[in-house]
Amino acid sequence: MDGLTEKLFDERFPTAQDAVSEIINLEAILRLPKGTEHFLSDLHGEYGAFCHLINSCSGVIRAKINGLFAKVLSAEERSDLATTVYYPAEKIAAAKRSGTDMDGWYKTMLYRLTLLARECGKKYTRSKVRKSMPPQFGYIIDEMLHSSIDGGDRDAYYDEIFSEIIELGCADNFMEAIAALIKRLAIDRLHIVGDVFDRGENPDKIMDILCNYHSIDFQWGNHDILWMGAYCGSRACIATVIELCLKYGNLELLEQGYGISLRELAFFADKQKYDAKFAINASGKKISASDATIAAKMRKAIFLMMLKLEGQTIARHPEYGMESRSLLKKIDLRSGTVEIDGVRVEIDTADFSSLDLRDPLRLSAEEESVLDFLVKSFTGSEKLRRHVKFLLERGSVYSVYNGNLIFHGCIPLDEKGEFLAVAACGGKRGKACMDEFARLVHKAAATREERDTDVFWYLWCGSGSPLFGRKKLAAFESIYAPDAALTKEEKNPYYTLSRTRKMSEKILAEFGLTGEHCHIINGHIPVHFKEGENPVKAEGKLIVIDGGFCRAYHAKTGIAGYTLIYNSYGMRLAAHSPFCGVQEAIAGNRDIVSDITVFDTVGSRLKVADTDTGATIRSQIAALKTRLKEKFGKDTFGV
Numbered sequence: 001m002d003g004l005t006e007k008l009f010d011e012r013f014p015t016a017q018d019a020v021s022e023i024i025n026l027e028a029i030l031r032l033p034k035g036t037e038h039f040l041s042d043l044h045g046e047y048g049a050f051c052h053l054i055n056s057c058s059g060v061i062r063a064k065i066n067g068l069f070a071k072v073l074s075a076e077e078r079s080d081l082a083t084t085v086y087y088p089a090e091k092i093a094a095a096k097r098s099g100t101d102m103d104g105w106y107k108t109m110l111y112r113l114t115l116l117a118r119e120c121g122k123k124y125t126r127s128k129v130r131k132s133m134p135p136q137f138g139y140i141i142d143e144m145l146h147s148s149i150d151g152g153d154r155d156a157y158y159d160e161i162f163s164e165i166i167e168l169g170c171a172d173n174f175m176e177a178i179a180a181l182i183k184r185l186a187i188d189r190l191h192i193v194g195d196v197f198d199r200g201e202n203p204d205k206i207m208d209i210l211c212n213y214h215s216i217d218f219q220w221g222n223h224d225i226l227w228m229g230a231y232c233g234s235r236a237c238i239a240t241v242i243e244l245c246l247k248y249g250n251l252e253l254l255e256q257g258y259g260i261s262l263r264e265l266a267f268f269a270d271k272q273k274y275d276a277k278f279a280i281n282a283s284g285k286k287i288s289a290s291d292a293t294i295a296a297k298m299r300k301a302i303f304l305m306m307l308k309l310e311g312q313t314i315a316r317h318p319e320y321g322m323e324s325r326s327l328l329k330k331i332d333l334r335s336g337t338v339e340i341d342g343v344r345v346e347i348d349t350a351d352f353s354s355l356d357l358r359d360p361l362r363l364s365a366e367e368e369s370v371l372d373f374l375v376k377s378f379t380g381s382e383k384l385r386r387h388v389k390f391l392l393e394r395g396s397v398y399s400v401y402n403g404n405l406i407f408h409g410c411i412p413l414d415e416k417g418e419f420l421a422v423a424a425c426g427g428k429r430g431k432a433c434m435d436e437f438a439r440l441v442h443k444a445a446a447t448r449e450e451r452d453t454d455v456f457w458y459l460w461c462g463s464g465s466p467l468f469g470r471k472k473l474a475a476f477e478s479i480y481a482p483d484a485a486l487t488k489e490e491k492n493p494y495y496t497l498s499r500t501r502k503m504s505e506k507i508l509a510e511f512g513l514t515g516e517h518c519h520i521i522n523g524h525i526p527v528h529f530k531e532g533e534n535p536v537k538a539e540g541k542l543i544v545i546d547g548g549f550c551r552a553y554h555a556k557t558g559i560a561g562y563t564l565i566y567n568s569y570g571m572r573l574a575a576h577s578p579f580c581g582v583q584e585a586i587a588g589n590r591d592i593v594s595d596i597t598v599f600d601t602v603g604s605r606l607k608v609a610d611t612d613t614g615a616t617i618r619s620q621i622a623a624l625k626t627r628l629k630e631k632f633g634k635d636t637f638g639v
Contacts, residue, residue: 010631019628023624032607034606036057036060038187038189038565040193041523043196045196045206045550050209053592055087055183056592058574081109083589087582090582092172102171106171107159110178129142132214133181140161191399191406194523196223197227200550204383211386223460226244228445230378233450234456237453239309240457243475246296257383259383260384262298263373264370268301274293280299310326311327313458316454319423325472331349331352331355331360347481388445392442400513404519406521407434412433417503420464424462434466441456471492472489472490495525498520504520520541522542526553529547535562548561562576568606570602574594577592
């Protein structure tokens, strides 16, 4: 134990009894049940559905309510209680509007919520539960949850407290505080397995929640890394972010959500001719005809800039091996063709008539001016700065947590099942490849140098990117050459080879994970539930949790996303139905219906001792015992 550690030890534990008490406390924690982990992937801006899953803890709260109150409350009363936990402020307002006897309603709901909070807190130490409480009501909630009074005396005790709370006008805030505590205790750790951004319209609101979540880690998806690159000043990433926002009709996200002005782009694009190929996919959003027209023009303008910037990025990095994707250099205006995947394809070249054939990747002076303005707007967004700071601090390419290997896309493999040497990260393979990309991202975020920030774009769409996992991104083909063969995005061999137990175990071993209850958990590729595809693969070693959370995928997958739940009894998957909307959920006590599948149970209930936290606690106990013997004597208190 070094000098600094000894000093801290002496400050925290001035007497032997202090150190012994801490050891006993830590030993007790090891014997508690393992906390519940939730895994969510590919949220893609679906704020309403995300909020409901966070509020309902993906069905965990309803299950606890049913277990606790099944014999004393009707199904309707249990649903009403569940919705009150999810949306306490809204349920209070609805009760007041309906002319309900509020004193009686408050007492009934507060009593039920208190019992539910006690149930949720059973697996934690009193200290941890106390730390989870809102400070303004912490003392009284602590007393209520841990009171030894039982039976009728307890009911009278609660009634007196509730009467006082109501009389003081604190009932609303108190109810919201208990509901928040229940939700916090129901999920001990949240894992976001990539792709909060794009498609849906409110990823910024999801990020606001994640930034303040009590216990969380984040595995970057290719859409997340794209926005990170845009904030760090990568012009290729900025152009791509804008093109995607225009494509899905999400201009408000940029302009109002992140305060990014598109004024200069709009002025520049207004000179363009409208092209139906660039019409936006509004997905039910109310957009006027004039706004839709200018958005299509803006998309067309930024798309060409994007192609130029991609070509420039590829030229700066021969090691990316992406020369075939510098498509502007492959266009022949005289023959009206472009070379794609080694094949000459006829296209309408009218959109490229302004290209300088001697230097097709050169941006015009006007384009340079527009991009300079956009770079300042992205890098100056305070809200985006906060979100990217969170992603850098709490996120990475992968995570190893409690025996699970968690990542968004893939571990790049070759056709023979060997770890692919990825030139873009210095030829590294497997775990070393993932670690190197994480290092390069942090370096780019620190330096903001153009050549460094190119790594963000590569991770977005590079053929060796573990976040992308495909041979190419066929954005150009989807607009100019929409042939099925040309638009096909061939996946990395990982997506077939990892479906065998042998390959999954090889990947797990690369990250130091062995044993029956170790798993790979990733998203990125939607599971086609309605076609009978099973998200649990490789004889239970691989779980793919992208179930089409985004509305755009519901028709393809047949569900509205998965939540993987890992508690002290093992693992289960919840396949969710589409969210009905907050108003309908509150008015009709409607929930997201979830189909639960249990697929990995453990022989005996898992305890904290079986987790990574347990390993850390055992190390702390060993260090405490060592120092205790050194400072106070070998036989002190028998330790």
